[in-house]
Amino acid sequence: MRRVAWILLVAMVSATSLAAPAKVERNSKALEFSYEWPAEAAAIPALSKRFRGDLDRAFRRASADARDDQKLAEEQKRDFNPHFYSMNWTTSGQSASLLSLESGLGVFTGGAHPNAVYGALLWDRRLRREIKFGDQFLQPGAFATLTRTAYCKKLDAERLKRREGEKLGGEFDKCPPFSDLAIAPADSDKDGRFDIIRFTASPYTAGPYAEGEYVLELPMTRQLMAAIKPVYRSSYEPQRQ
Template identity: 30%
Template sequence: MRGVLAAALLLAGSSALSARVPAPVPASDLMIRQASPGIEWRWRMAPETATQQALLRSMRTEALGEAAKARRAAAKDLASAQAAGFPFRPYETINDWTLAADTPRLLSLALETWSHTGGAHGNTGFAVRIWDKTARRSIGIDALFTDWPRARKLIEPQYCRMLAEEQRRRRGEPTGGAFDACPSLAEQPILPWAGLGQVASQYRVLLGPYVAGPYSEGSYLVTVPWPDGIETLVKPEYRADLFGPAR
């Protein structure tokens, strides 16, 4: 009887554990690679998303839709070039999602996209995804704050100052051109940044070519600590993620 009871308890414990632990995600779910005569299209996802399977499924579905759209556009352009007797260089797109922060409640991801669609050179773009693990949904940077406009007023001068320093390092003194102005923070991808740490004690603004400088200067990735005074504007449920446990 004791043996039967022990076996039943072991089975029940195993069942409870399997209910709590998500099934392993195949490595192939973190990659998409599609090729056709008109385009080679690739997508890579940060491995940490395997712990958030609802997020991974959603982003993979989005990526497959984008790949299909890109294939149709490339096929149309290829057919037009062939009909006109023009040479056609196959298009190429690479989408690379990397980890920006993995805190107790937040998973912060940055997308760098490189795409070449027949111009003189390819171009780079950025996007972000912030996932609330507890709520199981994507949120914007504004959702971390009780008053995002006030928080942005604290963040923007600091970001502009750091960007200007990097611009001077790359190009020397200001030239008086259009790229000397600080691009509005409201129009840029921005996300919490932890690097290898467990607290997203910084934020990062992602600026592609032509946003803060000419193509020759490349992208600007501006990483800045949260400014003094902003902690009181962070919602209580996110403060430990940005500033660590309360002392």
């Protein structure tokens, strides 16, 4: 089974080498717009088509918002600050069965400061569609059961470090639900199997804007692997210590 997976991975990497990263830029006096995705995603027609649809919709919305703000600035006789929208998808790892992507979206709509939003996408090559991270597990909720305590403990430690031991109180001292995070498997040693789970909390999710995003990692363990469905298990390996 491992040999078959390796052959498929080699074939997939060869196909990826024929693709090129995609980047679309559409700039005007009111808006600076860019949307890009890596060669690994560009090599999958359905995924590339999806991103092109996403960028078209995002561009229409961002353009309309920028024009409206520009018009309002003229009416109010104030300076207009051009908007920007920048979406960047990157590859955090891939196996013969799965492609793991992470996204970083930077936007500015004329307010006090720009905003950033982070996301993740897991593509199932066999099913030819996106799947949720939890779909890989034998039992619903198994992933949270096995990682929630470790994640929250690590987050608390990082927050105390950034805040120099102080607590803020309220929502920013609570552990955000996994549904509010970008969760992506990552391949740290680039061997075609995921050995890390990366959790990214966008600004305002785990702390105030000034603290920025929180990016934390937990190792893939044998316990986690045992909870994954057999069809996905060959895409993972315990993290080497």
